[in-house]
Amino acid sequence: MSIFNSFARIIGAATAVSVIAITAASADEITLRGASLFDEEHAYTKTxxxxxxxxxxxxxxxxxxxxxxxxxxxxxxxxxxxxxxGVAIDYAIMAPSNMATFAPSIPLMDMPFLFRDLEHWDTALASGVMAPLEAELLAKADIRVIGYAGGGVRNLASAEPIGNIDELTGHKMRVMGAPIQAQIFSAIQAAPSAIAYNEVYNAIQTGVIAGFENEAASIQNLKFYEVAPNITLTKHAITVRPIVVAEKTFKKLPEALQAAILEAGLEAGAFGRNLESTQDGEKMQEMIDAGQVQVQEFAGREKLLELVVPVQDAYAAELGASDLLEAIRSK
Incomplete structure (x- = not known):
């Protein structure tokens, strides 16, 4: 798709949806517009x-x-x-890395190998430790975090099996667009490339890349197993998916509705974390039982952890966020 066509699609979608929005200033009834990449069965949509x-x-x-x-x-x-x-979309669930264009520090909250396990992940998200990143996103992008969903464990999905660092070396894989994602996977010897999410399936099918990384629900929902049936349990990330609202919209709403949104965001986030973390293993097992994926452990995973810590430290130092990184690690 050309840049012109892509731009036209975006503007067209924004215009088409914007005309149906009713703001508090123009009518008693308020319409809030949301967006999801997935169908009704996905945890993000349910959240x-x-x-x-x-x-x-x-x-x-x-x-x-x-x-x-x-x-x-x-x-x-x-x-x-x-x-x-502040057009077309008022609320959504987003991957932090996809907001890095406006808030460069935000990908720190879900960079690979940040959380030790689900308990550490849930404790950190419920603790308020991410507040400095939320403040940056609000100040620089006019996007407000109202809660945290997520909970899927991300692993490698590839066309051919990858079971150790030798097989990972030079592996052409898609990563999200934030620089820290490419830096982390380069450090563990892969050959990362940031391409659009909606191009991943065809890129694997045509050999442009050999795989990517994701959680079970998305692999199942978008049928990525058809082109990448080999799952390697690197367990390199537990998803952090902020529930966000457009601040330009939020500021126009009645105070009572603002308060309801803030309270609901925290509760919906807890609901989403429980839902996805519970479903994650179930979704993986469903694909295994259906013969859609083959799963293997990654031999020598502790070596990956050794390789990525200096990259994490350097990234946090560059952002002036070393104290924040240590605060997250210490939860």
Whole structure:
């Protein structure tokens, strides 16, 4: 797709959806517009539906939700642009790395090998330790974090089996666009490339890349197992997926609705973390039972941890966030 066509698609989607939005200033009924890359069965969509229900329960006024699914409004790079501009999308669940264009420090909250296990991950997200990153995102991108979903364990998915560092060396794989993602996977000897999420399937199919990294729910939902049926349990990340709202929209809302959104965001985040962390193993087992994937451990995983710590430290130091990184590690 050409740059011109991509731009036209984004502007067209923004215009089409914007015309149906009703703000508090123009009518008693308020319409809030959401977006999800996935269908109704995905944990992220279920979490957004929970958010909608909670807001409706907590707010006495009339509010309508218009949630567009299956990437109708583009991919997450489009979502973050719409959210920052306050058009087309008012709420979504986002990968931090996809917001790095506006807030360079934000990918620190989900960089690979940051969390020891699910307990460490959940404790950190519930502790408020991410507040400095939230403040940067709000100040630089006009995007407000209202809660944290996520909980999927990310592993390698590849066309051919990868079981050790020798087989990982030179492995052409897709990573998210934030520089820290490429730096981490380069450090463990892979050959990372940042390409659009909606291009991953075809890129593996045509041999442009040999694999990528993701959690079980997304591999299953988008049928990535058809081109990357080999799962290597690197367990390099536990997803952190902020529930976000467009600040330009948020500031226009009645105070009672703002309060309802903030309260609902925390509760929806807890719901989403429990849902996805519970479903993660179930989704993987479903694919195994269906013969869609073959799973293997990564031999010598402790070596990966040794290789990435200096990269994490240097990244945090560059951002002036060394204390924050240590605070996360210490939770």
């Amino acid at each position: 957004l539906r929970q958010l909608e229900q909670l807001i409706g329960d907590k707010y006495d006024g009339d509010v309508v939700f218009d949630l567009r699914l299956n990437g109708e409004l583009g991919d997450e790079s489009d979502f973050v642009t719409f959210l920052q501009q």
